[in-house]
Amino acid sequence: MSKTRNPRQNPIAQKLVIALITGIMIVFIGFSLAVLLGAFHDISNDFQRIALSLMLLWVGVLLSYYLWAIFYYNVNLGYSDAEWKDIWARIDNARKKKEMGFEVDPKDLEEPRENPYKDETFGLPSGTVRGTIALTLLMGGISMLIMAIGYPQFSDIGNFKFFVDAFLMMVAFYFGSKSLQYLQPSKKEEKEGEPAPTPAFPPIEVKEPAVPGVVDKPVSLEKKEEVSEELIKEFPQVNELEENKRLSDEIIKETAKDLGVDAAALKAVVKVESAGSGFLSDGRPKILFEGHVFWRELKKRNVDPMQYVQGNPEILYEHWTKKYYRGKEGEYDRLERAKLIHQEAALCSASWGLFQIMGFNYKAAGFDTVHSFVEAQLKDEGEHLRAFCNFIKHEKILSHLKNKNWAEFARRYNGPAYKKNRYDDKIAMAYQQYKDLFAAETESAAA
Numbered sequence: 001m002s003k004t005r006n007p008r009q010n011p012i013a014q015k016l017v018i019a020l021i022t023g024i025m026i027v028f029i030g031f032s033l034a035v036l037l038g039a040f041h042d043i044s045n046d047f048q049r050i051a052l053s054l055m056l057l058w059v060g061v062l063l064s065y066y067l068w069a070i071f072y073y074n075v076n077l078g079y080s081d082a083e084w085k086d087i088w089a090r091i092d093n094a095r096k097k098k099e100m101g102f103e104v105d106p107k108d109l110e111e112p113r114e115n116p117y118k119d120e121t122f123g124l125p126s127g128t129v130r131g132t133i134a135l136t137l138l139m140g141g142i143s144m145l146i147m148a149i150g151y152p153q154f155s156d157i158g159n160f161k162f163f164v165d166a167f168l169m170m171v172a173f174y175f176g177s178k179s180l181q182y183l184q185p186s187k188k189e190e191k192e193g194e195p196a197p198t199p200a201f202p203p204i205e206v207k208e209p210a211v212p213g214v215v216d217k218p219v220s221l222e223k224k225e226e227v228s229e230e231l232i233k234e235f236p237q238v239n240e241l242e243e244n245k246r247l248s249d250e251i252i253k254e255t256a257k258d259l260g261v262d263a264a265a266l267k268a269v270v271k272v273e274s275a276g277s278g279f280l281s282d283g284r285p286k287i288l289f290e291g292h293v294f295w296r297e298l299k300k301r302n303v304d305p306m307q308y309v310q311g312n313p314e315i316l317y318e319h320w321t322k323k324y325y326r327g328k329e330g331e332y333d334r335l336e337r338a339k340l341i342h343q344e345a346a347l348c349s350a351s352w353g354l355f356q357i358m359g360f361n362y363k364a365a366g367f368d369t370v371h372s373f374v375e376a377q378l379k380d381e382g383e384h385l386r387a388f389c390n391f392i393k394h395e396k397i398l399s400h401l402k403n404k405n406w407a408e409f410a411r412r413y414n415g416p417a418y419k420k421n422r423y424d425d426k427i428a429m430a431y432q433q434y435k436d437l438f439a440a441e442t443e444s445a446a447a
Helices: 013-036 046-075 081-099 128-150 152-156 158-175 177-182 229-234 236-243 249-259 263-274 291-300 329-341 343-348 370-377 381-394 398-402 406-414 423-446
Strands: 287-289 350-352
Touching (some): 013 046, 046 128, 249 263, 249 381, 249 398, 263 398, 263 423, 287 329, 291 329, 291 343, 329 343, 398 406
């Protein structure tokens, strides 16, 4: 039986909530009609009446929804009164069978005891509050647009600009920053001397760590917008700057020569470890967050991971599993959540860049702190290569790359699971591909 209330003893609670919601809606509908029909003489503009009526109706709907949702999930634990009656009928039937000596499934004797969303805001499903805020911004923007039709000067007021900016940020959040290109004027349409627009994505700054007494240096992981084809045509140097972040074959060949390894072998590792690219399309380095490593890194810092497990199953677990991987940008969502618990441990728990070096290996990669390691990973693939070279030297893996001992290199670099993922086979195939390619290029240059 729920500790919140006993549906057997209080079966009409849901009806009382529905009655209260109905009363709220009647009040707000009444006010909306009164405004719309001109009951308030101070509001003489018809467009203002329509806009205000719309907002009053929305406030009524919002209050009613939250009253119902909070009751439904926090009091009724996500079940209607009719479903509660079915639950108790099942339990009573199972108890009778058990008393008569029949075998009963233990699950048939259990009843819901807590809200499944108790760790979320207001105890509501994930995204509920964020979604209603987005809809409220939309309704506010529509209301202000209606007011601006009857009162053109209204669009110059600061509040109107606030709603426009907030609405654009909402669009960027749900549909990506590229969608703003269709809502904002291009550079050619902007007036000369006009101030630059507010960016849709402010830099993401790491918040203060949740663990008392731990002070970490903030690391900015700013999300960059994709470069449009129109911008590249107008400003070709932008594309050149993006290209400069990538690792060229010339740099790979020079580095391989310094290391004393076959250039095709180094190129093969680049290909296999990160599909040939160290950055996402939004400009951030590729990462993969490991929740079991985060567990271990917290314990290293004398932080008990058990106190943060509840509500964080996707970022904190004791044993390796890939079921929580999201890939690409989704890994940054997991990382951001982990940083709220402990920033340094979170950064150490992700693999970074072109060679997917784990953050906790920052010293082996040639850096004094994990923060300086991450900042280098944000720059370009040349920094990724520098960290990789330092790492394989420090871990004494370089000799296996020189000798093309793919199995031992993969085992030492990727861990015991390398065979399951066929890293050695993949590197061997990639090596043969690039060996032939580089040989053909040499012959062509000689000719």
